[in-house]
Amino acid sequence: MTDIVPAVEGLGFGGDYNPEQWPRRIWDEDVELMREAGVNLATVNVFSWASVNPAPGKWEFGQLDEIMDLLAESGVQVDLATPTAAPPPWFSVAHPETLPVDEYGRRKNYGSRGEYCPSSPVYQEAAVEMASKLAERYASHPALAMWHVGNEFFQRCFCDQTAAAFRTWLTERHGDLDGLNHAWGTAFWSQTYTDWEQVLPSRVATSTPNPGQILDFQRFCSDALLGLFRAEAAAIEAHSEAPITTNLMVTGNFTMLDYHRWAEHMNGDRRLIAVDHYVLPADEIEAEAQVAFAADRSRGLARGGPWLLMEQAANSSAWRQGFFAKKPGEQLRHSLSYVARGSEGALYFQWRASKAGAERWHSAMLPHGGTETKTWREVKTLGGWFRRLAEIKGSRVRSRAAILLDHESVWASANPGEMSAFIDPYPEIRRWHAALWRRGVVCDVAHPTDDLAGRSVVFAPSLYMLEDDANLRRYVEQGGTLVVGPNSGIVDRNDHVHDGLPGALRDLLGVRIEEFHPLRDGERAALDDGTEGAVWTEAAHAEGAEVVAGYIDYPSTGAIFRRELGDGAVWYLTTRPTDLDPFLDRLDLAPEVPGLPAGVEAVRRDHEDGRTYLFAINHTHKAVTIPSEGTDLLTGTPWTPRTHLHSNSAAVIRER
Ligand code: GAL
Secondary structure (H helix, E strand, O other), rough: OOOOOOOOOOOOOEEEEEEHHOOOHEEEHHHHHHHHHHHEEEEEEEHHHHOOOOOOOEEEOOHHHHHHHHHHHHHOEEEEEEEEOOHHHHHHHHOOOOOOOOOOEEEEEOOOOOOOOOOHHHHHHHHHHHHHHHHHHOOOOOOOEEEEEEEOOOOOOOOOHHHHHHHHHHHHHHHOOHHHHHHHOOOOOOOOOOOOOHOOOOOOOOOOOOHHHHHHHHHHHHHHHHHHHHHHHHHHHHOOOOEOOEEEEEOOOOOOHHHEEEEEOOOOOOOOEEEEEOOOOOOOOHHHHHHHHHHHHHHHHHOOOOOEEOOOOOOOOOOHHHHHHHHOOHHHHHHHHHHHOOEEEEEEEOOOOOOOOOOOOOOOOOOOOOOHHHHHHHHHHHHHHHOOOOHHHEEOOOOOOEEEOOOHHHHHHHHHOOOOOOOOOHHHHHHHHHHHHHOOOOEEEEEOOOOOOOOOEEEEEEEEEEEOHHHHHHHHHOOOEEEEEOOOOOEOOOEEOOOOOOOHHHHHHOEEEEEEEOOOOOOOEOOOOOEEEEEEEOOOOOOOOOEEEOOOOOOOOOOEEEEEEOOOEEEEEOOEEEEOOHHHHOOOOOOOOOOOOOOOEEEEEOOOOOOOEEEEEEEEEEEEEEOOOEEEOOOOOOEEOOOOOOOOOOEEEEEO
């Protein structure tokens, strides 16, 4: 197994460190407190373009040299960032064409961050120059552990430079204008293109826009940002052998980038999947299940291998949904949950709370209140735990189930012109994952083209777009159980409706859909097994499958189907069950540790040599016993099946 953070011993622990906000004397206090907390990894330089390159052609590395040297002397390794996520005002003034334009054609101003057009050649050149200069200077610096390209790529631009780059991308995808016209179905509404110059990004239009154009623009935007990542990574690689990463955003329902495609370029010997995750107070699922999904998704991107939680909040996230504080013990439990699910450490945004600027009220490892705070005490506790957990590094998570996520399908299914405003697939995938989390089932988040062998159950709650059934069929025939949710398999990669619904899945499911019956907001459909469905129903008939449950109002059609195929079986649900448990009860789904109440999380990590570690995290208000034997690494004391795991606490048991 590749050691993902070669220069860091054990698990990574630390956060974004932005000392340019502070007078020099504070830096000494910083490193002293980092030592006290057990920090061994700091992300430096993320937003420091203005310091290292304060004017055109002017490079000043003195301050960064000093920070790097200080951290090296203090035993803190550096995840060194290219500060390309936030060009400074001088850059925007000198190159106004690099500022992004929105879908109405309005150019945005500088004064925040992320103010660039991904397709701007001037910006691209500047970003690569920045990466190259930093790599050349710091490649052999003793503090350097790895590289961090930009920050949470998310920019989108609709300007003329973007239009030109989009046309080039479309030529590669569709060949010529005939190919484009076919893919976008332009014969409808007289949209036929006769010259590439007519083709535009999906800017604001008069009525429902062309879905093919929107989908391709989403793909293009993701690829354009991936291109930036790769260009900077190549510039770094020309000078340095250290691993390279960037922080992918896996918070809430963020699905702007096709991380499955990104993962092709973020795995390997000198790459690392790293993610940022912030628990959202107003999310539809509980905090712990949010953490579990983000972590399982990250592990999926890392193909089951190691990954790193690059950012989380030590306490409140003062953004989007308002200020909320974490309860005592909460961030400790969450941090352990990420590690249980494969992260090789936990880092925060940020080390010390900012006195000024847009995020002065975002929490930090070292809060405004200083060291006499719950947050600081918990940070120190976690640092201590991580030291004791060093031996788990490199172990892998054991899981028996998987849930399928395809970004392109998610985008297409939620784009304008779809049949239901409530069908949004990503929250639905997360809802199923959360139901499995509550049952203690450890579940990978996989892509429909991944090798699915070895999982006893695979869930595809919402897989609208699917080219063919080959991979899923193989999984079922070889003994797997596949569960497919409604509105799946019905369009191809161009969002064209397959013949014979449910299209690509019709043969596999043994079901024919007569027509779709989407439900109104809040409407419910009663099933004859006593359950009910929401959002969507279908008039469907068994053609090879057996009907397991039907609709009370449509007795001639089926609601839930099951079919045995090869050594396995496939289920099809034509509606979204309001309560997933009655359906999950029908499956043979083993939790990692049987008999635990919902909210007591149990996940195993294994080493190839047979050592196993059981992470037991009690998110509930009641003590429980965990049927395992060995040593709790957090306390160094023996664990027996009679040992109590107190409420709001955790154990990491090296099992006998
Ligand atoms: C992240 C971002 C950080 C910081 C953090 C807290 O999304 O990468 O720079 O802004 O959120 O809001």
